[in-house]
Amino acid sequence: EVQLVESGGGLVKPGGSLRLSCAASGFTFSSYSMNWVRQAPGKGLEWVSSISSSSSYIYYADSVKGRFTISRDNAKNSLYLQMNSLRAEDTAVYYCARALSTIHGMDVWGQGTTVTVSS
Amino acid sequence: QAGLTQPPSVSKGLRQTATLTCTGNSNNVGNQGAAWLQQHQGHPPKLLSYRNNNRPSGISERFSASRSGNTASLTITGLQPEDEADYYCSAWDSSLSAWVFGGGTKLTVL
Numbered sequence: 720e721v722q723l724v725e726s727g728g729g730l731v732k733p734g735g736s737l738r739l740s741c742a743a744s745g746f747t748f749s750s751y752s753m754n755w756v757r758q759a760p761g762k763g764l765e766w767v768s769s770i771s772s773s774s775s776y777i778y779y780a781d782s783v784k785g786r787f788t789i790s791r792d793n794a795k796n797s798l799y800l801q802m803n804s805l806r807a808e809d810t811a812v813y814y815c816a817r818a819l820s821t822i823h824g825m826d827v828w829g830q831g832t833t834v835t836v837s838s
Numbered sequence: 839q840a841g842l843t844q845p846p847s848v849s850k851g852l853r854q855t856a857t858l859t860c861t862g863n864s865n866n867v868g869n870q871g872a873a874w875l876q877q878h879q880g881h882p883p884k885l886l887s888y889r890n891n892n893r894p895s896g897i898s899e900r901f902s903a904s905r906s907g908n909t910a911s912l913t914i915t916g917l918q919p920e921d922e923a924d925y926y927c928s929a930w931d932s933s934l935s936a937w938v939f940g941g942g943t944k945l946t947v948l
Contacts, residue, residue, distance in 0.1 A: 824888035
């Protein structure tokens with residue numbers, strides 16, 4: 720079964736850090752670009768970051784550039800998101816999602832992990 | 839990053855047809871087309887179609903997508919109660935080097 724499972728969310732104070740992980744199974748992880756997408760409470764989807772299959776291309780939304788770092792380990796079938804200098808507006812459910820290409824869209828999504836930034 | 843434009847809500851009756859729209863520009867929808875996602879409350883999004891009208895395996899033929907210029911559309915025929923959900927469009931923006939999403943349309947089936 721094709722599956723993505725996020726972990727690492729939690730409650731953190733403003734200015735703090737968290738590292739999210741996404742474990743992939745059931746498909747050839749190294750063939751797909753991977754993405755982080757978040758959804759604030761009661762709001763729509765917001766793209767956060769993308770990384771190509773071999774990590775050659777990395778992109779960030781302006782709202783997280785300089786604070787978040789995406790990475791992957793194809794040997795471990797895992798995707799990561801290091802989040803530093805967290806702000807209240809980063810509070811959201813964070814989803815990882817795979818995409819074969821920019822044309823194919825994000826076709827498999829994890830269940831999400833919740834990040835709450837609050838003092 | 840600028841997003842795609844979707845109407846906030848659409849309401850239609852049971853067994854009717856709903857058409858949802860998504861407007862972008864020549865760098866995103868007009869370039870690589872749009873993907874459509876369905877999200878039920880408390881669940882992750884689910885891909886319904888990509889590059890305008892390619893459906894992943896298992897997606898009902900009641901869902902069909904199209905594009906005209908910079909506007910993508912999702913048509914849902916024979917509306918069922920389970921179609922009540924939030925629908926998002928997304929596209930890769932080649933100018934921004936970023937994925938952009940629409941704000942979502944809440945579909946209510948009366």
